[in-house]
Amino acid sequence: xxxxxxxxxxxxxxxxxxxxxxxxxxxxxxxxxxxxxxxxxxxxxxxxxxxxxxxxxxxxxxxxxxxxxxxxxxxxxxxxxxxxxxxxxxxxxxxxxxxxxxxxxxxxxxxxxxxxxxxxxxxxxxxxxxxxxxxxxxxxxxxxxxxxxxxxxxxxxxxxxxxxxxxxxxxxxxxxxxxxxxxxxxxxxxxxxxxxxxxxxxxxxxxxxxxxxxxxxxxxxxxxxxxxxxxxxxxxxxxxxxxxxxxxxxxxxxxxxxxxxxxxxxxxxxxxxxxxxxxxxxxxxxxxxxxxxxxxxxxxxxxxxxxxxxxxxxxxxxxxxxxxxxxxxxxxxxxxxxxxxxxxxxxxxxxxxxxxxxxxxxxxxxxxxxxxxxxxxxxxxxxxxxxxxxxxxxxxxxxxxxxxxxxxxxxxxxxxxxxxxxxxxxxxxxxxxxxxxxxxxxxxxxxxxxxxxxxxxxxxxxxxxxxxxxxxxxxxxxxxxxxxxxxxxxxxxxxxxxxxxxxxxxxxxxxxxxxxxxxxxxxxx
Numbered sequence: 001x002x003x004x005x006x007x008x009x010x011x012x013x014x015x016x017x018x019x020x021x022x023x024x025x026x027x028x029x030x031x032x033x034x035x036x037x038x039x040x041x042x043x044x045x046x047x048x049x050x051x052x053x054x055x056x057x058x059x060x061x062x063x064x065x066x067x068x069x070x071x072x073x074x075x076x077x078x079x080x081x082x083x084x085x086x087x088x089x090x091x092x093x094x095x096x097x098x099x100x101x102x103x104x105x106x107x108x109x110x111x112x113x114x115x116x117x118x119x120x121x122x123x124x125x126x127x128x129x130x131x132x133x134x135x136x137x138x139x140x141x142x143x144x145x146x147x148x149x150x151x152x153x154x155x156x157x158x159x160x161x162x163x164x165x166x167x168x169x170x171x172x173x174x175x176x177x178x179x180x181x182x183x184x185x186x187x188x189x190x191x192x193x194x195x196x197x198x199x200x201x202x203x204x205x206x207x208x209x210x211x212x213x214x215x216x217x218x219x220x221x222x223x224x225x226x227x228x229x230x231x232x233x234x235x236x237x238x239x240x241x242x243x244x245x246x247x248x249x250x251x252x253x254x255x256x257x258x259x260x261x262x263x264x265x266x267x268x269x270x271x272x273x274x275x276x277x278x279x280x281x282x283x284x285x286x287x288x289x290x291x292x293x294x295x296x297x298x299x300x301x302x303x304x305x306x307x308x309x310x311x312x313x314x315x316x317x318x319x320x321x322x323x324x325x326x327x328x329x330x331x332x333x334x335x336x337x338x339x340x341x342x343x344x345x346x347x348x349x350x351x352x353x354x355x356x357x358x359x360x361x362x363x364x365x366x367x368x369x370x371x372x373x374x375x376x377x378x379x380x381x382x383x384x385x386x387x388x389x390x391x392x393x394x395x396x397x398x399x400x401x402x403x404x405x406x407x408x409x410x411x412x413x414x415x416x417x418x419x420x421x422x423x424x425x426x427x428x429x430x431x432x433x434x435x436x437x438x439x440x441x442x443x444x445x446x447x448x449x450x451x452x453x454x455x456x457x458x459x460x461x462x463x464x465x466x467x468x469x470x471x472x473x474x475x476x477x478x479x480x481x482x483x484x485x486x487x488x489x490x491x492x493x494x495x496x497x498x499x500x501x502x503x504x505x506x507x508x509x510x511x512x513x514x515x516x517x518x519x520x521x522x523x524x525x
Contacts, residue, residue, distance in 0.1 A: 035050070035051060035467055035475075035476035035509075036475070036476050036509065036510060036511050037511075039465055039466045039467045039476065039477070040052070040060050040062070040467050041060075041062050041464065041465050041466060041467060041468060042062055043062055043063055043066075045060040045062050046060060046061070046062055046063070046066050046077065046080045046081075047059060047060065047077075047080035047081040047082050047083075048060040048082060048083075049082060049083035049091075050348060050467050050469050050471075050474070050476075050478070051347070051348055051349060051474075051476075053349065054083075054091070054092070054093060054170055054174065055091075055170050055171060055349040055350065055386075056083055056348060056349055057085055057086060057341055057348050057349065057350070057351055057471055058085060058348055058467075058469040058470055058471040058474065058478060059081060059082075059083050059084045059085065059089065059469050059470065060467065060468065060469050061468055061469050061470075061480065062462070062468050063458075063461070063462045064457065064458035064461045064462055064481065065458070067480070067481050067484050067485060068484070070485075071484060071485070071488040085470045085471060086167060086169070086170065086216075086351055087161065087162045087165055087167060087216060087218060087246075087351075088162060088470075091170045091173070093170050093173040093174045093177060093179065094114070094167075094168055094169075094170060094173045096173070096177060097114050097168065097173040097176060097177060098111075098112055098113060098114055100177070101114050101140060101146045104140070105138060105140065105146055105148055106148055109150060109151050110148055110149065110150060110151065111148075111149060111150075111151055111153075111154045111157070112146050112147065112148050112149075113146070113147045113157050113158070113161055114140070114144050114145070114146050114168050114173075115144065115145040115146070115147065115166055115167070115168060116144065116145065116166065116167075116168055116172070116215060116377070116380070117143065117144070117145045117376060118137055118138070118139045118143075118145035119145065119376050120145050120164075120166040120376070121137035121138070121145030121146055121147040122137040122145070122147075123160070123164070123166070124137070124147040124157055124160045124161070124164075125137050125147050125149065127156070127157075127160045127164075128147075128149055128153045128156045128157050128160070131153070131156055133149055133150060133152065133153035133156065134149075134150070135147055135148055135149035135150070135153065135157075136148050136149075141176055142175075142176060144168065144176070162218075162246065163218065163222070163246055163249055163250050163253060163254075164218060164219065164222040164250070165214070165215065165216035165217065165218025165219035165220075165221070165222060165353070166215065166216075166219050166222065166377070167215055167216060167219070167351070168215075169215055169350075169351055169380050169382075169383050171350075171380060171382035171383050171386070172380040172382065172383070175380075175382065180382070184381050184382045184385050185381070186381055188381060188385055189379075189380070189381020189382070189384045189385060190381075192379075192381070192384035192385045192387070192388040193213060193378060193379060193384045194208070195388050196211075196213060196379075196384065196387060196388050196391070197209075197211040197213065199388075199391065200324075200354055200356060201356075203324045203325070203395075204324055204330055204336065204356045205328075205330060206330070206356055206357065206358070206359055207359065209368070210356055210357040210358075210359060210364075210368065211354060211355075211356050212354065212355040212356075212357075212371050212375050212377070213340075213352060213353070213354055213377065213378065213379050213384075214352065214353040214354065214355070214375070214377045214379075215351060215352065215353070215377060215379065215380070215383070216339070216341065216351045216352065216353050217320065217337065217338065217339025217340070217341060217342075217352075217353035218246055218247075218250070218339075218353065219353055219377060220337045220338070220339075220353030220354055220355045221247055221250055221318075221337050221353070222250060222254075223355060223371065223374075223375050223377070224283075224316055224335055224337060224355055225237070225250055225251060225254060225255060225283075226254075226374065227367060227370045227371065227374070228255075228282040228283040228314065228316075229254070229255035229256065229282055230370065230374075231282075231363075231366055231367075231370065232280075232281075232282040232283075234256055235256060235279075235280055235281055235282035236255070236256045236257050236258055236259055236279070236281060236282065237251045237255065237258045237259070237281060237282050237283045237284070237285060238258065238259040238260075238261060238272075238275065238281050238283075238284050238285065239251055239258055239259070239260050239261070239285045239286075240261055240263055240272070240284060240285065240286040240297045240302070241261075241262065241263045241286055241287065241290045241293075241295055241296070241297055242262050242264075242290055242293055242295075242497045242498065242499060243285070243286075243287050243290060243291065243318075244287065244291045244318075244486075245486040245487060247285065247287075247318065248260060251285065255282070256282075259275060259281075261275075262497045262498070263295075263297060264497060264498050269298070269301060269305070272302075272305060273305050273308075273309065276305055276306065276308075276309035276310050276313070277309050280310060280313070281310065281313050282313075282314075283313065283314045283315070283316050284302070284306070284313060284314070284315045284316065285316045285318075286299075286302075286315070286316075286317055286318070287317070287318045287319075287320070287321065288317050288318065288319050288321070288322055288327060288329050288431070288432065288435060289321050289322060289424040289427065289428045289431075289432055289442075289443070290321070291320070291321055291445065291472075291482075291505075292422070292445070292447045292482045292483070292499065292503060292505045293422050293427060293447065293498060293499060294321070294422045294423055294424040294427040294428060294442075294445065294446060294447065295422075295427045295428065295429070295431075296424065296427075296428040296429060296431035296432035296435075297431050298429065298430055298431045298434075299331075299332045299431045299434045299435060300430065300431070300434050302315070302332070302431075303332060312362060312363075314334040314335060314361070314363055314367075315332055315333045315334055315335075316333060316334065316335045316336075316337060317329040317332060317333035317335075317336050317337075318336070318337045318338065318339075319336055319337075319338055320337075320338050320339045320342050320343075320473075321424070321443045321444075321445050321472075322424070322432070322435075322436075322440075322442065322443045323338075323343050323344070323394075323398045323443055324336075324338070325343075325394065325395045325398035325399065325437075325440070325441075326398065326402060326436060326437060326440035326441045326442060326443060327432070327435045327436050327437060327440060328435050328437055329435055330356075330358050330360075331434065331435050332434070332435060333358060333361075334357070334358050334361035334362070334363055334364075334367070335355060335356070335357055335358065335361070335367065336355070336356045336358070337353065337354070337355055338353065338354050338356075339352075339353050339473075340352040340353055340354055340387060340391075341353070341471070341473070342471070342472050342473025342474075343394065343397065343398050343401060343443070343444055343472075343473035344387075344390075344391050344394050344473070345386075345387055345390040345391060345473070346390055346391075346393070346394070346397050346473065346474060346475045347386075347390045347474070347475060348471065348473075348474040348475070348476075348478075349386065349390075350383050350386045350387050350390065351383070352379055352383060352387050355371065355375075357371070397475065397510060398441075398443075398444070399441060400510050401443070401444035401473075401507075401508050401509060401510065402441030402442055402443055402444060402508075403441065403513065404444075404477075404508035404509065404510070404511065404513045404516060405423070405442065405443065405444050405445065405446050405506070405507075405508035406423065406425065406441065406442060407513040407516075407517065408446070408506065408508055408513065408516055408517060408520065409421050409423040409425075409446040409448070409506075410423075411517050411520070412448050412520065413448075415524060416451075417450055417451055417456070417524050418448055418449070418450060418451065418524075419448075419449045419450060419451045419453065420448065420449045421446060421447070421448045422446060422447040422448065423442065423446040424442035424443060424445075424446075425442050428442065444472065444473055444507050444508045444509075445472055445473075445505065445506070445507050445508075446505075446506055446508075447482065447503050447504065447505045447506065448503075448504055448506070449500050449502060449503055449504070450502070450504070453500065453502035454502060457481065457502045457504065460504075460523050460524060461479070461481065461504065461523075463522070463523040463525075464479060464519065464520065464523040465519045465522065465523070466478070466479050466516075466519060467479070468480060470485055471507075472505070472507035473507060474507060474509060475509050475510050476509040476510070476511070477506065477507065477508055477509040477511055477516060478506075478507045478509070479504060479505065479506050479507070480504070480505055481502065481503070481504055481505075482503055482504070482505035483499050483500065483501050483502070483503045484501065484502075487499070487501075
């Protein structure tokens with residue numbers, strides 16, 4: 001058991017790592033349960049945090065129609081939400097913090113967003129100014145930054161919160177609102193941060209000073225993008241292969257824009273080669289492997305193309321899916337980004353990200369100097385302590401998750417009702433094998449498509465006895481109709497990149513593999 005600092009002033013709540021709230025089918029009453037054995041999957045769990053405490057970063061979307069309702073902002077669905085993924089849906093404590101800021105700082109017709117520091121609020125103000133909105137940034141309470149802007153700019157400001165990820169955490173909001181006991185001191189936070197940096201440095205074969213921590217994976221990506229577009233002004237970046245949605249949008253919205261090469265066809269490598277011959281780039285971004293198709297760029301070929309054309313262009317690899325436990329992205333990357341929210345934490349109750357610099361990279365000195373001066377982030381002390389505790393078992397958990405994902409994906413691939421399975425063992429190809437560690441696996445994630453998917457997917461999803469919602473890498477299995485959640489307004493475009501609208505993504509947890517397979521078999525009927 002891990003002590004989770006409590007949800008109300010003066011309280012302490014002790015929860016299992018994979019805790020959540022389940023329903024007693026006999027009495028109909030709710031009870032705190034172990035999500036490995038008692039997943040939250042039925043209709044009446046709609047909107048419950050996963051895990052079900054104030055810090056859960058996912059939210060239960062138990063039925064297919066709930067996913068559609070969420071995307072279409074159906075009041076019958078969204079009114080049930082008690083939380084959501086923090087960059088998309090503000091957790092209650094963060095929303096309350098916004099209201100407090102508006103009460104104290106905003107004039108009539110103005111709204112507020114609260115950030116960890118003034119500089120983040122100022123960046124938000126500068127972002128909305130691109131659309132002609134005037135705002136201001138102020139320092140508030142315990143050094144927080146507040147962006148204050150007209151009501152009409154709220155949607156634009158919230159898009160900055162989403163894409164850049166420089167957000168106030170739930171724990172920090174609870175602390176400011178005096179809803180947490182002061183059991184995590186600054187000294188404890190500093191110690192936890194140092195331990196985290198040393199742990200990550202050892203895993204990556206780097207030094208602690210090469211590790212930078214952020215309040216989300218997207219904040220880590222945003223810092224790298226700001227670094228590249230500052231050091232290489234006027235240059236575009238290139239995104240290789242189909243990535244997580246906001247990583248691409250970040251590059252398209254900020255800086256000088258981005259080239260997107262889905263690399264669906266082998267001949268697209270010639271397109272990449274031509275691009276590298278014609279135009280200097282600020283950086284080459286890729287995921288190892290990609291989300292949700294679990295593909296991997298032919299990394300050895302990429303190194304050759306770069307050497308022939310732009311030998312100084314940095315490669316930025318995101319290893320969130322594979323994790324450093326299974327793959328060594330430093331074999332090719334100058335910079336590795338990771339969402340520590342996912343497998344590194346596992347508990348699903350803390351948001352964090354990291355940037356790790358390759359000491360052998362040719363830009364190491366310039367990158368290190370930029371991040372030391374401009375990253376302007378630390379994890380809030382309570383989040384650092386929670387993440388350090390969660391990540392102590394990271395390597396063994398990552399191995400178990402990978403084994404379960406492979407077992408389940410292999411079983412589904414042979415099932416007569418399954419059209420296709422995407423798993424990194426096949427889809428990752430030579431690119432993934434180039435960085436896979438000796439004895440390493442393929443990560444917790446895979447995707448699949450049912451036959452006659454438009455007619456069969458909803459019934460399967462509704463009947464599946466696992467937790468269902470956004471995010472991945474949790475200690476409990478988590479499933480979602482990924483394309484509908486990430487690309488609902490651009491389904492045709494996603495399909496043109498090889499991502500079907502009815503694709504189902506699975507993040508395998510720590511359950512017994514035979515138990516997991518039996519649950520999927522039951523739902524398939």
